[in-house]
Amino acid sequence: MQQQISVITIGVLDLDRSKRFYTEGFGWTPVFENEEIVFYQMNGFVLGTFKLSSLEQDMDRAGLKSPGAFSLAHNVATREDVDTVMDQLLLAGGSMLRKADAPPHGGFRGYVADPDDHAWEIAWNPFWPIDENGLVTFGI
């Protein structure tokens, strides 16, 4: 079977507040939006920010909790970019989880929560190639 994930969907309470974080913080452009969901075309898959109540209804599962046991990582090209991007995210409504430092496995990274408490790792990892289309390959 294809090793493929088509969509990452995160539940949000306020679509406008969330959209500000993703468009102003990351500088991303939606590919589609209505009153219930905003989609962003990513590197080979789609990110969806979906009203939490709609996600629960679609999943047929009430009571989804935050902060959930997951994180999403955005990799940057240089070590200096880590703090730059984290600062932008904080200005766009994010909150600091962990200031950037060097993890045991190398590189440099910190964590910021989005307005719905979803964790984003901003990482510089010189061992993981990223091509011009943003496609990321595992490396050691």
Added chain:
Amino acid sequence: MQQQISVITIGVLDLDRSKRFYTEGFGWTPVFENEEIVFYQMNGFVLGTFKLSSLEQDMDRAGLKSPGAFSLAHNVATREDVDTVMDQLLLAGGSMLRKADAPPHGGFRGYVADPDDHAWEIAWNPFWPIDENGLVTFGI
């Protein structure tokens, strides 16, 4: 900035139990594993299954909760494949959240939780192209 996510990391309590779900249920092959994490190379990014305690330590945030307010979707090529894949996931340690049916926006989809209660949507969506490398493009 690149519209790019490099890693999706989900917290797991038992790495072996989780690995059985992903290798036997989805049929995926790890690209790296140690006693703390298993990585899978996906379509332009990496999926990590990380010991929950290690994820909390890395994020500097205790008390991550399940089920979190997110879902991951795997798209299949035909309507019939939805039930086939869901059945495999249930046999590999998953649990049913929502039996497959047709959502208002078209296609066909159901939800299965992995052994750590993370939600997977298995979807047939004829409007979203998937190329031979698993790269998914938003469509309407």
